[in-house]
Amino acid sequence: MLSRVAGNIYWMARYLERAEDMARLINVNANLTLDLPKGLSPIWGQLIAITGVGELYEGEFDERSVLKFLIAENNNPVSILSCMAYARENARTIRDVIPREVWEAINRVYLYAKDHAQQALTKRGRYPFLFEIISECQHITGILAGTMNHDAGYTFLKVGRNLERADMTSRIIDTRSANLVPDAIVTKATNDNLQWMSVLKSLTGYQMYRREMQVRIQRQEVLKFLIQSKVFPRAIAHAMSEVEKALESLPNHEKAQLVIHRINRQIDNVEIAKLKQTELQNFMDQLQVGFAQTHEELGVAYFGGQVSAQTQSQDAA
Numbered sequence: 001m002l003s004r005v006a007g008n009i010y011w012m013a014r015y016l017e018r019a020e021d022m023a024r025l026i027n028v029n030a031n032l033t034l035d036l037p038k039g040l041s042p043i044w045g046q047l048i049a050i051t052g053v054g055e056l057y058e059g060e061f062d063e064r065s066v067l068k069f070l071i072a073e074n075n076n077p078v079s080i081l082s083c084m085a086y087a088r089e090n091a092r093t094i095r096d097v098i099p100r101e102v103w104e105a106i107n108r109v110y111l112y113a114k115d116h117a118q119q120a121l122t123k124r125g126r127y128p129f130l131f132e133i134i135s136e137c138q139h140i141t142g143i144l145a146g147t148m149n150h151d152a153g154y155t156f157l158k159v160g161r162n163l164e165r166a167d168m169t170s171r172i173i174d175t176r177s178a179n180l181v182p183d184a185i186v187t188k189a190t191n192d193n194l195q196w197m198s199v200l201k202s203l204t205g206y207q208m209y210r211r212e213m214q215v216r217i218q219r220q221e222v223l224k225f226l227i228q229s230k231v232f233p234r235a236i237a238h239a240m241s242e243v244e245k246a247l248e249s250l251p252n253h254e255k256a257q258l259v260i261h262r263i264n265r266q267i268d269n270v271e272i273a274k275l276k277q278t279e280l281q282n283f284m285d286q287l288q289v290g291f292a293q294t295h296e297e298l299g300v301a302y303f304g305g306q307v308s309a310q311t312q313s314q315d316a317a
Contacts, residue, residue, distance in 0.1 A: 003303050004304070005153070007304070009097065009153050009156045010157070010159060010303065011090045011160065012087050012090035012106075012157075013157045014160040015084070016106070016137050016140060017160070017164040017165060018164055019080050019083035019113075020133065020138065021164075021168045022051075022070060022080050023080060023130040023137075025172070027127065027131075027134075029044065029046075029047060029198075032194070044061055044063050044067075045066065047066060050174075052078075053078055056075065056076060057076075067121055067126070068121055071120050071121065072117035072121065080113055080133060081117050084106075085110060088107055097153055098148060099147040101143050102140060102143050102148070109136040109137070112132060112133075112136070117129070155246045158246045159243050162246070163243055165239040166239035166240050166243070166291060167288065167291045169226060169234055169235065170284045170288055170291070171288070172199060173223070173227070173280070174280075174284035174285070196222045197217050199226070203234045205225070205234060209221075209225050212225060212231065213225055220272055220273055223272050223280070228267060228268070236267060240263055240267070255297045255301065256301060259294045260294055262290060263291075266287065267287075
């Protein structure tokens with residue numbers, strides 16, 4: 001397989017996953033306004049911090065300005081509209097490799113995002129827009145799993161998707177757990193409960209958390225679930241395990257695997273109970289450095305330097 005084709009499949013998967021995750025984040029923050037005491041609202045600026053592109057943002061940190069930046073801003077490389085445009089461009093260049101239905105679905109959701117992004121800035125239009133983006137991205141993932149040959153191309157698809165998931169989960173834990181809602185009025189217990197429930201819902205993990213952990217929402221157990229779970233698809237341990245298994249079928253994977261093995265040891269050995277806020281942020285930073293190194297090793301091994309040229313969205317990976 002040509003390195004250009006492999007790289008475009010990898011990036012198509014990452015951008016689709018990134019668009020879906022961004023829609024989930026915005027949706028949960030919007031819904032959080034319904035759970036907070038009257039007069040309070042989520043700290044919308046936290047969403048920008050999660051994406052790692054705060055240096056590009058020049059607006060006010062009010063709801064509409066932040067949403068415009070994250071949904072419809074062409075100059076923001078991680079906005080939903082930009083991610084769908086990048087995914088579409090990558091898919092366009094590999095139309096002879098992916099099923100035609102996938103190209104048509106990606107093109108359709110891109111055009112939908114382009115035509116309806118402004119409507120999503122209103123309270124009435126936001127939920128239908130975000131629901132459509134999430135549903136269509138999952139639909140595309142399903143088509144790919146069911147119709148694309150599970151060969152080397154599909155392996156790069158899985159690697160891109162799961163590396164993006166691991167990175168996004170670490171960013172959500174890193175940033176959202178620190179200061180999600182104003183804490184001057186609500187009690188600490190209420191604040192903690194809302195924060196961790198929001199973190200779980202951001203990753204669509206609330207029900208699976210209750211099923212696996214079988215305890216009420218509490219910081220230590222939520223962190224254990226999102227960092228170390230081997231069965232929850234958006235847990236960091238599970239996502240990196242999927243990357244590791246996928247790479248085993250490819251040649252020249254040794255250097256990337258060494259980095260992944262180090263990350264997995266860090267995940268397995270970390271004592272969650274000792275991760276106070278500062279230690280937790282430091283640990284997430286270490287993991288994100290590892291994701292970036294994995295990304296770089298993949299670029300050297302398989303993509304002929306194309307990865308660096310397309311690292312246009314997030315600093316870490």
